[in-house]
Amino acid sequence: MKMMFFLCLLVVAMISNSYCYEPNHRGVRNQNQRGQESQNMPLQIVGKNVCHFACCFYKEIASRDKSGNIFFSPLSISTAFAMLTLGARSDTLTQILRVLSFNPREISENEIHEGYRQLMQMVNRKNEVLQLNMGNVLFVLDRLKPQQKFLNDLRNFYEGEAYPMNFKRADQAQIKINEYVAGRTNGKIKDLINNLDPLxxxxxxxxxxxxAEWEKPFDPKNTKKSKFFVDGNKAVEVPMMFGMGVFKHGYDEQLSSTVVQMDYKGGASAFFVLPDQGKMGKLEKKMNCGRITRWRTLSSARGTVNLRIPKFTLYGTYDLKEILYKMGIMDVFTDKADLSGITGQPQHRVSQAVHKAVIKVDETGTEAAAATGMEIVPMSVPVTITFNRPFLIVITMEENILFMGKIVNPLKKD
Known part of the structure; x- marks a missing residue:
């Protein structure tokens, strides 16, 4: 079975709140300690803070709609707003960094950008068996001249590009931007921008x-129609994939949830998290980075499993302006915004912020499944794990969270 995460995009068009905080148990570092730290420490800190942001963002979405599917890339959202801090100043900068879980007493702005640079290098390095690429682009009104330092930092830290654009001809600009996005995402997102503001x-x-493809793909011949219980009473018929073999799995007692780790060819992993009946609320409330980190250890024990997971396709679309304002990024969306580091003038603000993500899980080739052949398994009674009610999915690459989601109804794509 192949699992494809087609796209996660953030668009930012420039023209009582509560902060979600998770303690990361890092003490304040002095200069001597910093000098002794390894060169990849910024990467580790950024990776942990993307995880903190992911949990906060998830909980904000889940609190708005308890019955809907969720899917997003915290890495994409976090990276885009970290890029924005290159040009943000005063309270605008402070609010963005706080919501992204960065504490200026623990890490400098330069270290933050260096961490994202290292993270992007990790994501974009060549991989023969896994397609993973991330990028950033800046479309600028053709009469504006961004500061050279901003452009240099955009390129050096985020591999960002900048292109002049005539937004006053909004229809033409929209076509060009959507073509650019489609080209960078293998055509999976064709109409990212709608009703582009000419201002x-x-x-x-x-x-x-x-x-990516699973290390242990499912055989499409074993996929059968089966019931998926959307809630205690309502059930839908879904194509349920079946695999029998040695899978990494465990039980998280603190979250009352079964965790199955499935690895991809190329080094990425997916954690499928199935809460006990009626325990989804507990899982969502108590989920944090500490628990997610421990899932890898928790599921390290291998055992024979009869595993059933539904095929599904999800499209996540979110108004980031509304969500992040609630989370604490306020000024950047108002006339109080100070983004003077971009063009030298402080009058710009974020008027639109849209995030789109797509995930498709299915069998995409009998050859991959057939090539797996027979697996020698221990002589033991297999455990049966069936994802036939709402569950979570977390996709990681070298312990960095790429995607996070909740499947409430596998048949509902939006």
């Missing part, structure tokens, strides 16, 4: 594309 001055796009 737009700067448009920032961050995208991530992921396409």
């Amino acid at each position: 737009t001055e700067i448009l920032l796009i961050s995208y991530i594309y992921f396409n």
Whole structure:
């Protein structure tokens, strides 16, 4: 079975709140300690903070709609707003960093950008068996001249590009931007921008594309129609994949949830998390980075499993302006915004912020399944794990979270 995460994009068009905080148990570091730390420490800190942001963002979405599917890329959203801090100043900068879980007493702005640079290098390095690439682009009103330092930092830290654009001809600009996005995402997202505002001055796009095959693919011949219980009473018929073999799995007692780790060819992993009946609320409330980190250890024990997981396709679309304002990024969306580091003038603000992500899980080739052949398994009674009610999915690459989601109804794509 192949699992494809087609796209996660953030678009930022420039023209009582509560902060979600998770303690990361890092003490304040002095200069001597910093000098002794390894060169990849910024990468580790950024990776942990993307995880903190992911949990906060998930909980904010889940609190709005308890019955809907969820799917997003915290890495894409976090990267785009970290890029924005290159040009943000004063309270605008402070609010963005706080919501992204960065503490200026623990890490400098330069270290933050260096961490994202290392993270992007990791994501974009060549991989023969896994497609994963992430990028950023800046469309700028053709009469504006971004600061050279901003452009240099955009390129050096985020591999960002900048293109002049005539937004006053909004229809033409929209076509060009959507063509650019489609080209960078293998055509999976064709109409990212709709009703582009002709007053737009700067448009920032961050995208991530992921396409990988399981180490242990499912045989399509074993996929059968089966019931998936959307809630205690309502059930829908879904194509349920079946695999029998040695899978990494465990039980998280603190979250009352079964965790199955499935690895991809190329080094990425997916964690499928199935809460006990009626325990989804407990899982969502108590889920944090500490628990997610421990899932890898928890599921390290291998055992024979009869595993059933539904095929599904999800499209996640979110108004980031509304969600992030609630989370604490306020000024950047109002006339109080100070983004003077971009063009030298502080009058720009974010008027639009849209995030789109797509995930498709299915069998995409009998050859891959047939090539698996027979697996020698221990002589033991297999455990049966069936994902036939709402569950979570977390996709990681070298312990960095790429995607996070909740499947409530596998048949509902939006």
